[in-house]
Each structure stands twice: as structure tokens, then as C-alpha cells.
Amino acid sequence: MSSNPIVVITGGSRGLGRDTALTLAKRNVDVIFTYHSNEAAAKETLADIEGAGAKGAFLQLDTGNTSQFPAFITELKALLADKWQGQPLTYLVNNAGTSLHVPMMAGTESQFDEAMNVHVKGVYFLTQALVPMLCDGGAIVHISSGLTRVTIPESGIYAAMKGAVEVLSRYWAKELAERQIRVNTLAPGAIATDFSGGMVRDNETVHNMVKSVTALGRVGQATDIGKAVAMLLSDDSGWITGQRLEASGGLVL
Template identity: 55%
Template structure:
């Protein structure tokens, strides 16, 4: 059985695990027997719901607060993480999913320096330096999945900050794959298309016109959901994908092809 390929001895860290794609990833991993330590930014009630979902799915999870755009907080987070690992009877982990993110709907003439800096801190600087801090605690042979976006491949109006910063994440992932090869740690990218969540103010989920327009440009005829993406991330961490490294997998139903 595939679930046996991811033993309950495995531990994953998922950033931004209290909502959307991150939440579904935590639940899917739990269904495969993988214990997860996930982060949330501010909504503890949402995090508690994910804890219950993970337990129901088959494996325990632990929620830790972290603003992934605040590099100065990472040392304190690592101390809490070590305690969380100890509570699971471990001192190291196996999988890292850099999922936490924020949105931006600014165009070329509207984006501000502060908005661009915020995107950089969360999506690039935070991913780079949190991974750096976590690598001493990762088992050799581990797996990293960074989350990008379809907007790194195709352009759309009012995404002049978000799309390019996600393209930078994709380049960073390839460099991770090269440098971590000697430790047999793989690094790959999952790039979702438009997903019906509360992201970007819920515009894909809650605006019928936007949802219809996305469906019209997608080969499979609809916008995506977190349940389309979480399983891909979970499977990419499985032994079946152990020889996949430095790759970008777009999970977008065939948008703009």
C-alpha cells in the first residue's frame, strides 16, 4: 500500500498549514502516516481545526506560531521546534514544505516599495533563511517542496510583484537541489494555478466572474481547489518520487496552455 511508503516515523514541517493548500497538505500527509509540525501566522482557532483533522486522518500534528517573513524570529522558532520534535520522540525531521505566503494584486504603476519588500521577505528571503536554519535538523535523504505559482510561467494583470518573486523561488529551488545533492536531499517546486481559497481575499472562490474566466482558460474547465494540490505535494514527498529533483510541477488543470 502507498501509505506504507511514508512510515509513521517520518516527520514533516509545513509552513502556512492552517488554511488552504497548507491545511490540505497536512491532512493528506496524516493520511499517509506522516506526523506534521505546521506553522500558522495568527489564527490559532484555524490551526486547532487542522490539528483535529490531522488526528482524524491518522497521524498527530503540532501547530507552532511563526511569521515566515520575520527572519529575526527564526532562532526562537527553532527552539520551539526542537521541543516539538522531542514531544514526538525525535530530534530531526524528514520533509519540508515551504508553503506560507501572502498575496499581492498590484500592477506596475501601483506597487509600492513596502509591498514589494513584504513579498520578498515572505516568499523569498523567508524561504531561503528558514530552510537554512532547518537544514541542520533535517535527515539526510529528506525532501523539500517549495510552493510557487502558475504566475511564474504566464503573466496576468496586477501581479507584477507576486509572479516574479515566485519565479525567483523556482530558481532558488534549483540551487537547493544542486547544493543539497551530497546529502541526498531533493528539492522540487509545486506551482498551483488559481485556487478557490481565501487567498487574495477569496477572489477565485467568491467572485463568480473571476471563477468563470479562470475556468474558460483552463483545459479541465474549472478553477482549482486545495484538494487538487495537497495530494500532489504529499505524493511528491513519497518514495515513489525519490528520483525527481530540481523540477517544477504545475498543478493548474492546464491553464493557459
Template identity: 50%
Template structure:
């Protein structure tokens, strides 16, 4: 494996899944301001992905977009091949940071949740990060850093999240095991748990529905729903040397929701 002394050029490259919108996009942009180049994935909207690349270029940074369905593990070998090619375009063979951010929403209740939806959520939120990170381990520098994305719904229960919330709780448990087993390579693994964020996630319900937005604000100590710009800097910060001694930790970025 490549050795990362904290100053090697490849330690300044991040792979971010789901980087074309929402929290992922803000993370890519925040990393760019810190001099970190990114290879990010998008599910299907190439136009939005290209916009993110252009926004990064405007800052003087560099980002490359690759299509990937994180819920389709059969596509991972091909993705690794394409990622190697993308890293080559950046003059690198390895990278230093991984953000497992890509996700889909579920509004299923326990009583009405179906096997199909359970399988789909498992594929995207647990199986995907588990197997994709496995595939990427040979490309991650020793001394690198991984951030997984959970949700406040792993800590508290809310109606209609009986599949989504437990899946994110599983991601938090996975994070601790990853931190333990990757410790010999000095790879730190942490998990960020956003609260209700005003994006297009879940059909844009927090962003576009005034009643939902107000309900979130009323249950949040700091009095408003979150924004992608509240979360991206935290993820970027966790990947930096400033947080080099933080490992196996859950950090909720939610303004104090449901305290």
C-alpha cells in the same frame, strides 16, 4: 546529520509552513493519511490551527501547530528552538520533509507597485524560505525532501501580479540551486506551482467571486478553477519514496491554465 534510510521514524515527520488553511492544510491532512506526522505553522489564527490538529487526530494521525510569521526572519532562531521542542514531543530530533508553503497575496501592478509592498513580498516569498530552510538544515535528515511552492503566475503574466509573479519565479530558481547544493546530503528539492485555487487566498477572489471563478475556468483546459484537494496530494506524493528520483523539477498543478 541524521541518516535517513527511508524507514527511520524521523523520516516520517514533515514541517509545513502555512498549514492552517488552504493548500497547506490539505497537505497536512494528506500527509496524515500516509502516516506522516506534521509540525505546521500558522501566522495568527490559532483557532483554525487547532481545527487542523483535531482533523488530523480524527484520522489517527498527529500534528502540532506552531505560530510563525515567515516574513519576519528575526523570529527564526526562536522558531527553531520551539520546533526542537515539538519534535521532542514526537519522540524525534530530526524530520524528513519540509514544505515551504506560507505566502501572502499581492495585487500590485508594475506602475503602482510600492517599495514597501515589494519588500513585504520579498520577505515572505523568497527571503523567508531561503533563511528558514538554512536554519532548519541541521534538523533535516540526510536523504530528506523539500517542496517549495510557486505559482502558475511565474510562467504566464496576469494583470495585477507584477510583484507576486516574479517573486514566485525567484522561488523556482532558488529551488534549482537548493537541489544542486544539497545533493551531497541526498536531499531532493522540487517546486510545485499551483494555478488559480479556490481558497481564502487573495481575499477569496477565486472562490467567492463568480465572475473571476468563471474567467479562470474559461482559461483552463480542464474547465474549472482548482481546489486545495487538487494540490495537497501532489505535494504529499512528491515527499514520498514513489518520487524519490524526481529532483530540481517544477510541477505545475493547474488543470492546464493558459496553455
């Protein structure tokens, strides 16, 4: 049996999820991550996890489609039995997400439903399915957004979904406390990844605007978030639960 803790990260093949996976692997955490459609990126991430000295694996999952969850749980249990001798999970990071930029007066019901399925319904029911597989004393981190605090035009629907996740996190923290499982929310600011089509990373106007309203004077990088997630999962944060931590470099203070 591996002596390392095991984390499940949704959306771990790229962006914030990938960096979280690699950061944890370098800290002797074994990593199981999901990917949506880009298997090549998943294989690259797995190679880097193993290159960091940790065990790893990936499974395909559309986190916005709850009908896939029972089969996913069956696959995950088989994977744990085969590769980790049935060791329980230690950590869960609900990271997978999609972007949405639409004015409040233009949002459609289908856009709303898709955002709800990925960011709220999927997060809730996947957590519900995975909690029995977590060891007592484990930890969960839900990824939210700085947009639940800072109001940016055309971000209302997305921000509302992330706000719901922050509320759910507090309730999970309360109800899982009897098992000493900590649940927190990490809210990234604007990060230079391929999220939203790489807008913060590649659009010079957006990039400079974010820098101008960030106290530390730069846009965020994926490594900033991976390290923050690792901190919240670690024993160093053992007295922190039910909290929202913003990692934004001081966005719009």
C-alpha cells in the same frame, strides 16, 4: 519513537497548507505546521490531523520576520524532543504566503519589501535553518505559482518573488544532493480557497474566466494541490529533484 516520517509545513492552518497537512496525515506522515495569527484555525487543523491517525503539533511563526527564526528553531527542537523523542524531520513544505495585486506602475517599496520578506527572504533563511534538522534522503517542496509562467495583470511583483523561489529551489537541489535530499517546486494554478480574499472561489466572473482558460474545464481545489505535494515528497518521486511541476489543470496551454 514514531515510525512515521515528520513534515514541517509553513502556513498549514488553512488553504493549501491545511489540505497538504491533512493529505499527508492520511498517508501516515506526522505533521508540524505553523500559523501566523489564527490560532483557532490551527487548533481545528490539528484536531483533523489527529483524527486522521497521525501525530501533529503547531507553532506560531511570521515567516516574513527572520528575527523570529532562532526562537522558532529552539521551540521546534524542544517539540521534537518531547513528542518525537528527537526524531529528525523528513520533509519540509514552504507554503506560507500572502497575495498582492498591484499594477507595475503603482507598486510601492513597502509592498515590494513585504513580498520579498515573505516569499523569498523568509523561505531562503527558514530552509537554511531547517536543513540541518532534515534526515538524509528527505525532501523539500517550495510552493510557487502558475503566475511565473502565465502573465496576469497586477501580479508582477508576486510572480517575480515566486520566480526567485523557483531559482533558489534548483540551487538547493544541487547543493543538497550529496545528502540525497530532493528539492522541487510545485506551482499551483488558480485555486478556490480564501487566498486573495477568496477571489477565485467567490467571484463568479473570475471563477468563470479561470474555467474558460483551463484545459480540464474547472478551477483548482485545495485537494488537487495537497495530493500533488504528497506525490513530490513521496518515494514515488525519488528520481525527481530540481524541477518545477505546475498543478493547474492545464491553465492557458
